[in-house]
Amino acid sequence: MQYRRLGKSGLKVSSLSFGSWVTFGTQIAGDSAVNMIQTAIEAGVNFFDNAESYSGGESERIMGAAFSELALPRHSFIVSSKYFWGIHDTPHTKFTLNRKYLIEAVEQSLERLSLDHLDLIFCHRPDPDTPIEETVWAMSDIVGSGKAHYWGTSEWSAAELIEAYRVADKHHLRAPVMEQPQYNMFNREKVEKEFAPLYENYGIGLTTWSPLASGLLSGKYVSGVPKDSRAALAGYEWLKENLTSKEANEKVGRLQAVASKVDSTLSQLAIAWCLNNPNVSSVILGASKVSQLKENLAASEVVDRLNPEIIAEIEEIIS
Numbered sequence: 064m065q066y067r068r069l070g071k072s073g074l075k076v077s078s079l080s081f082g083s084w085v086t087f088g089t090q091i092a093g094d095s096a097v098n099m100i101q102t103a104i105e106a107g108v109n110f111f112d113n114a115e116s117y118s119g120g121e122s123e124r125i126m127g128a129a130f131s132e133l134a135l136p137r138h139s140f141i142v143s144s145k146y147f148w149g150i151h152d153t154p155h156t157k158f159t160l161n162r163k164y165l166i167e168a169v170e171q172s173l174e175r176l177s178l179d180h181l182d183l184i185f186c187h188r189p190d191p192d193t194p195i196e197e198t199v200w201a202m203s204d205i206v207g208s209g210k211a212h213y214w215g216t217s218e219w220s221a222a223e224l225i226e227a228y229r230v231a232d233k234h235h236l237r238a239p240v241m242e243q244p245q246y247n248m249f250n251r252e253k254v255e256k257e258f259a260p261l262y263e264n265y266g267i268g269l270t271t272w273s274p275l276a277s278g279l280l281s282g283k284y285v286s287g288v289p290k291d292s293r294a295a296l297a298g299y300e301w302l303k304e305n306l307t308s309k310e311a312n313e314k315v316g317r318l319q320a321v322a323s324k325v326d327s328t329l330s331q332l333a334i335a336w337c338l339n340n341p342n343v344s345s346v347i348l349g350a351s352k353v354s355q356l357k358e359n360l361a362a363s364e365v366v367d368r369l370n371p372e373i374i375a376e377i378e379e380i381i382s
């Protein structure tokens with residue numbers, strides 16, 4: 064496993080990490096969750112991604128129980144949570160980044176995880192109804208209180224981030240350290256174009272999500288929706304259109320041939336392609352089975368096989 068600095072911070076995160084969206088609480092719990100975390104740890108993963116909203120808080124409970132079951136020393140892992148959607152049905156705790164919500168939501172995550180601090184906390188989406196100043200102040204205070212070590216954002220625009228840096232600078236507050244955007248062969252615009260000025264000017268680090276575009280880039284949707292897949296789950300119908308797109312699956316078929324050339328699976332090729340971007344600090348993997356996770360973790364070994372000809376072949380297919 065390779066470890067990369069989280070942007071310009073001193074924190075080193077494993078270049079492959081593991082997240083629990085969709086899986087923990089919906090597809091996985093108890094011993095299966097423990098096995099997943101154990102598998103990741105054995106491969107050298109030190110960063111685990113979570114969010115308040117994943118399975119309405121259940122995902123944090125399951126992950127916290129797995130950490131306890133494995134008796135992992137607190138210094139040995141980095142864990143995150145994310146805030147915006149809210150899990151309590153009140154007007155001031157939903158779709159918001161207000162100060163009261165953020166401070167109380169972090170406390171509640173800690174209870175569910177049975178931890179006394181988080182390592183990374185994210186504003187899960189931007190909130191046009193709360194001034195960025197209020198949010199930056201609250202996140203900076205949470206870090207100052209010791210309840211979290213670093214704060215960042217997810218799916219904010221470059222302009223919103225620049226405003227956050229301006230506010231932090233003006234008031235001598237802690238600034239965002241990391242962003243969590245989607246990044247995969249089919250979604251590259253934000254990471255490669257929009258954020259381009261942020262890496263050098265602000266030293267932002269990236270923990271990127273959905274390296275397989277929810278499983279599309281594993282090749283499993285080329286001939287329909289497998290019964291045990293994410294697209295077949297109740298409540299995830301909205302993903303189906305993308306996952307079964309004829310145009311996307313035609314590209315997936317062509318990418319499969321490139322994967323064979325480098326002696327890897329398509330999933331490994333897709334993940335290695337994300338790792339190949341030096342601005343990415345950590346690629347967050349998702350998996351519903353230990354076998355998938357093991358396959359995906361081996362993507363680290365494929366990065367060196369991505370020579371300029373292979374990259375050009377991929378580019379020709381996906382652009």
Ligand code: NDP
Nearest residue numbers: 082083084272273274275276277278281292293349350351
């Ligand atoms: P992926 O795009 O890699 O999709 C993971 C899913 O694809 C698995 O759960 C599994 O689903 C399927 N899969 C994975 N590996 C294989 C394989 N080798 N062969 C076949 N199928 C495979 O990642 P996620 O979308 O799960 O995102 C990763 C993490 O990123 C999340 O857990 C979360 O922590 C974070 N995230 C953050 C977001 C944000 O807004 N900040 C948004 C989304 C995710 P199945 O078996 O059920 O088909």
